[in-house]
Amino acid sequence: MPNFLIYKANIIRREEFNVTGKKTTIQSTWKMNIRAWKIWWKLCPRFFFSAGISSMVKALTPYVTIFLSAQIINELSGNQDVAVLAKWVILTLTYTSLCALLNSILKHWLNYEKSSAQSIDRQVYMKKMLDLDYEDIERQPIFDLYSQIIQTKYWSGWGIYKTLLFFEELVTAFFQILGGISLSVSLFAAKVPKGSELEPINHPLFAVGILMLLLLIAVLSPICKTMGDKYMTNYAKEARLGNRFFYFFGFMSHDKKRAADLRMYQQQENICHPRMAECTMFSAHSDIAKSAMGPMGLLHALSQGMSVILTGVVYLYVCLKAWAGAFGVGSVTQYIGAITQLFGGVSAFLTTVGAMQSNGEFLVSCFHFLDIPNRMYQGSLTTEKRSDRQYEVEFRDVSFRYPDTEQWALRHINLKFQIGKRLAVVGMNGSGKTTFIKLLCRLYDPTEGQIFLNEIDIRKYKYDDYINIFSVVFQDFQLLSLPLGENVAGAARYDSELAKSCLKNAGFETRFQSMPKGLDTYLYKDLDENGIQISGGEAQKIAIARALYKDAPFIILDEPTAALDPVAEAEIYSKFNDIVTDKTTVYISHRLSSCKFCDEIAVFHEGNVVQKGTHEELISDKTGKYYELWNAQAQYYNE
Numbered sequence: 001m002p003n004f005l006i007y008k009a010n011i012i013r014r015e016e017f018n019v020t021g022k023k024t025t026i027q028s029t030w031k032m033n034i035r036a037w038k039i040w041w042k043l044c045p046r047f048f049f050s051a052g053i054s055s056m057v058k059a060l061t062p063y064v065t066i067f068l069s070a071q072i073i074n075e076l077s078g079n080q081d082v083a084v085l086a087k088w089v090i091l092t093l094t095y096t097s098l099c100a101l102l103n104s105i106l107k108h109w110l111n112y113e114k115s116s117a118q119s120i121d122r123q124v125y126m127k128k129m130l131d132l133d134y135e136d137i138e139r140q141p142i143f144d145l146y147s148q149i150i151q152t153k154y155w156s157g158w159g160i161y162k163t164l165l166f167f168e169e170l171v172t173a174f175f176q177i178l179g180g181i182s183l184s185v186s187l188f189a190a191k192v193p194k195g196s197e198l199e200p201i202n203h204p205l206f207a208v209g210i211l212m213l214l215l216l217i218a219v220l221s222p223i224c225k226t227m228g229d230k231y232m233t234n235y236a237k238e239a240r241l242g243n244r245f246f247y248f249f250g251f252m253s254h255d256k257k258r259a260a261d262l263r264m265y266q267q268q269e270n271i272c273h274p275r276m277a278e279c280t281m282f283s284a285h286s287d288i289a290k291s292a293m294g295p296m297g298l299l300h301a302l303s304q305g306m307s308v309i310l311t312g313v314v315y316l317y318v319c320l321k322a323w324a325g326a327f328g329v330g331s332v333t334q335y336i337g338a339i340t341q342l343f344g345g346v347s348a349f350l351t352t353v354g355a356m357q358s359n360g361e362f363l364v365s366c367f368h369f370l371d372i373p374n375r376m377y378q379g380s381l382t383t384e385k386r387s388d389r390q391y392e393v394e395f396r397d398v399s400f401r402y403p404d405t406e407q408w409a410l411r412h413i414n415l416k417f418q419i420g421k422r423l424a425v426v427g428m429n430g431s432g433k434t435t436f437i438k439l440l441c442r443l444y445d446p447t448e449g450q451i452f453l454n455e456i457d458i459r460k461y462k463y464d465d466y467i468n469i470f471s472v473v474f475q476d477f478q479l480l481s482l483p484l485g486e487n488v489a490g491a492a493r494y495d496s497e498l499a500k501s502c503l504k505n506a507g508f509e510t511r512f513q514s515m516p517k518g519l520d521t522y523l524y525k526d527l528d529e530n531g532i533q534i535s536g537g538e539a540q541k542i543a544i545a546r547a548l549y550k551d552a553p554f555i556i557l558d559e560p561t562a563a564l565d566p567v568a569e570a571e572i573y574s575k576f577n578d579i580v581t582d583k584t585t586v587y588i589s590h591r592l593s594s595c596k597f598c599d600e601i602a603v604f605h606e607g608n609v610v611q612k613g614t615h616e617e618l619i620s621d622k623t624g625k626y627y628e629l630w631n632a633q634a635q636y637y638n639e
């Protein structure tokens with residue numbers, strides 16, 4: 001099987017979790033639209049006023065023009081009274097200019113509200129992402145669902161935002177129908193004079209027949225359009241794969257981090273081009289292109305054709321009545337205009353209802369995502385604010401499995417942190433060290449067992465309160481493309497002196513002195529062309545400074561010196577006591593010699609804590625894991 005197909009198969013298997021494609025009933029579609037409108041009403045109520053007013057004015061404007069034009073023609077073909085004619089002409093001109101002005105003001109207002117709503121739309125998802133439990137962010141089905149929502153939004157505009165456009169379209173159609181009815185009712189009441197050879201068309205059944213015919217055409221046209229659009233909607237699922245594919249391979253060359261690999265391994269030529277060539281999803285031979293040339297194009301053409309037929313029937317009926325003497329020539333303009341608008345409104349209404357039905361599938365995904373519950377228990381206790389930093393944390397028989405996995409990452413961990421002491425966590429790759437830290441910081445809850453803070457289960461504390469007692473430097477920490485000071489403080493306003501002293505303690509002083517703008521220097525160039533590029537080690541020092549600035553009772557450093565040069569590393573160790581002061585410290589490192597100064601060392605192996613003690617105690621056990629690791633490293637350094 002070609003590689004590309006394997007990739008496709010993987011994605012499709014993941015679609016088991018995909019809710020797109022689930023059939024929605026008319027009732028459930030309306031319920032979802034109403035729910036979406038309620039959300040929008042809370043977020044941007046002004047949109048509804050602007051859409052309501054501008055749609056009404058936009059829909060009714062043509063009718064008044066139709067009515068006024070009819071009066072002018074009637075006068076021209078009738079009495080030809082100059083004063084009356086002048087009155088209608090002036091009224092028409094004044095009305096047309098005022099309407100043009102009003103419509104343009106209202107359109108401007110509506111566009112403004114629409115663009116505000118568009119940015120709010122993004123914020124709704126952003127807020128949900130931030131509110132999700134951490135473990136859910138890492139879950140592939142949830143990531144798939146989210147990326148599908150975003151891609152569909154950009155691919156075809158479907159989703160929650162679309163419901164606002166439906167509201168606008170429905171209001172427009174409603175007033176269009178209302179205006180049409182009021183101007184065309186008299187058409188059906190107007191009688192052909194007795195004795196005319198066309199007198200049979202006065203029969204009420206004839207009017208009913210014409211009405212039915214017009215209604216049928218007005219209904220068929222949107223049905224054809226909706227059926228045609230369905231091809232596009234169905235293709236959205238496949239397009240999701242195509243979009244991911246194009247985004248990944250198409251934008252690889254835009255990624256600065258990949259620039260070196262791309263060149264060294266000629267990835268653009270060897271990987272991107274062949275992959276892109278394999279993907280025919282958006283080419284002229286794609287399914288969507290074929291259906292555009294075939295059934296989709298045919299259905300859209302039929303829909304257009306129906307509109308033409310509708311206009312033809314209207315002309316025929318109105319002209320027949322006028323020819324037989326039922327009304328004057330001015331009324332011909334009025335009736336043709338009004339009826340065409342009226343049934344245009346009916347078609348527009350049904351087209352919108354059809355589009356709402358198609359959008360229903362995507363709303364299911366949107367609400368499915370927005371309704372993901374927070375399963376992590378949120379306690380209500382506040383953590384004591386203790387100046388003596390007497391926070392005692394204990395793991396009691398804690399075991400943990402990552403969501404959707406069978407393998408235990410941690411098993412039966414019993415560990416008590418001694419207040420103000422330094423605990424080193426060592427072990428081979430994959431032994432569970434980072435997982436242990438993630439549980440400590442409550443990014444995950446234990447699958448079994450409990451973690452206690454001052455003898456109370458950590459789940460009973462308010463989440464934000466609890467995580468505030470930790471300063472962490474994760475292995476994969478991220479800095480922001482913002483000024484250095486803001487990065488250290490994690491806030492836009494901060495104590496400059498404290499930020500400088502933290503940078504100094506983290507070994508960043510020499511580099512800091514070479515920065516003319518000091519704390520105001522932007523990191524990286526994403527937001528400021530004068531931003532500085534920093535090395536991996538420099539970034540690590542800034543991340544340590546950030547942890548120090550937070551000044552939490554616990555400081556956790558996951559491989560804190562991995563990217564530091566020997567001088568910087570020695571500098572950090574020499575003043576480690578000054579850096580961590582009386583904080584309880586957890587220190588993860590692969591470099592065992594750097595753990596010697598810790599009060600206790602916990603050795604992790606295959607998810608278990610297999611040894612605990614000081615360096616001297618552990619090294620004296622020649623059968624232990626620590627001795628084995630120490631020797632392996634010492635041997636390596638001695639060679």
Ligand SMILES: Nc1ncnc2c1ncn2[C@@H]1O[C@H](COP(=O)(O)OP(=O)(O)OP(=O)(O)O)[C@@H](O)[C@H]1O
Nearest residue numbers: 138402405409427428429430431432433434435436
């Ligand atoms: N998000 C995750 N989902 C599923 N399994 C995971 C996840 N993160 C880690 N694991 C698995 O859990 C185990 C422990 O990983 P962990 O990252 O805690 O190890 P570690 O000791 O910190 O390793 P290293 O020294 O390489 O950083 C590993 O088998 C890893 O594959």
